[in-house]
Amino acid sequence: MLSLREYQQQMAASLLPTLSSTNAAAPSNGQLSPSGLHIHQETIFSALTKALRCSFPSVLKLLGADEFRDVAAAYALRHPPEVAILSTYGASFPAYLRASGIRDRSALLFDVARFDLLIEEVANERLGLFGEPIVLTRETSLRLDLSLRCQRFDYPVDEIRDGCAAAIPGFLRADAQHVGRNLAFWRCPEGAAVRLLSDPAAQFLQALISGNAPEQAIVSAVRERNPGEVIRTVQREVFSSSFCLITSTAKRGNTA
């Protein structure tokens, strides 16, 4: 008789054949009815493809329901979840799409899937938690929202998602050209907030998120640009955003 571990390993392999290098025999030496296993298999794949549909709504819209189901099922077969919470399932789905070469649009799908995933991930973060103070000057420091991410995309993914959500006719025209953009994501009461950033602002923010000091972050943002203009851009796009908390440590004067 199989141990419980052996039984569970064999049943998992019979439900997801990719888990085993050989065709797994059903547990109990094949005494399980194939119909029962079929029901479990359908339930599992249905749950996984549904989780991917929820996390990747724009990819679903671009591919259509039938193609998305096929792609999602193929992905689920090779990449079953490693945690119980399905809202976090699909972290490697964008890379899977890029490698799949679907309809010669894998680069677009990769970008759109990354955007969908970030929206989902950030919406699952805690609301209103800020990191340690980063000293800007002797009197001023800033704290960044811990949910903050900043990424560059090759396509106008935010417009594509809006177009998908609103079913705007012709919204896919946007993907005909590469219109790269930097986007910041952070948790807000409604889920995830997204803000378009210029190159210097994105480079400054990315450097800060990576743990660099503000001086180094400014250097990485300036490059061959006008320093004064870069600082004004950073103030306008980063310091004024709700993902950034500016605090003054200056002593107040005696107003009495």
Add this chain to the structure above:
Amino acid sequence: MAHVVLLSELDAIASEYPVSLHCVGLSLGSVTLPESTHLHRLRELVARYSPDLISDHLAWNAVDGIHLPDFLPLPYTEEALRVVIRNVSHVQDVLQRQILIENPSRYVRLPESTLSEAEFLAQVVLRTGCGVLLDVNNLYVSARNQEVDPTQTLAHFLDTVSAESIREVHLAGHSILDRAPCRSMLLDDHGSRISPEVWALYSAALGAVGPVPTLIEWDTRIPLFNVLEEEASIAHSLMLEVVDADAHHVVAA
């Protein structure tokens, strides 16, 4: 981001009504302990809502770090019993709360089983202090799929599991599969009215257990609200027929 909205709605509901948290991912039958991160997130949820009841299933869905989102069947053996007792005790220790264990729908026979489901559950109750969530539709579906008499199965269940340990009841609709290879099997799909046979079993269960909170599960092919209300009112009527007590225990979801 529906979950964001749901959380705030749940805050509002929990401020007005008692809450029962029903879990699906603890994998109480796995040879490994329930996933620590998942369990600690559940603990946060419990701290936030102070639910009256917390439950999960007598099943497993994780092995070797892979999670399969379904209630996979356990063989009811002494080894599985030791594992479930260890896992239920662990969850109750972390949550500092009693949990309820639900009988799942079964679609496969596991001939290694040396205990009936009721005997297995009774032992888990005895040795962990947990309670039981009796899903009447699951009991019916499992009995029919294993070609045994549902009425006798319920009678055995109620003879074996102590009435006071049964603290919640679930009802649901099921469908009959008509395609190969599952032809004529019953599927617990929560997508239709409760069958007359399940209502009869529910009535019998109420006679033995008394008034306990009852949930009607309907989460696929969701009907108009008045259909759900009609089902809830049937449950309410049966509860009133069986017990001469305050029967405001029926909710529909």
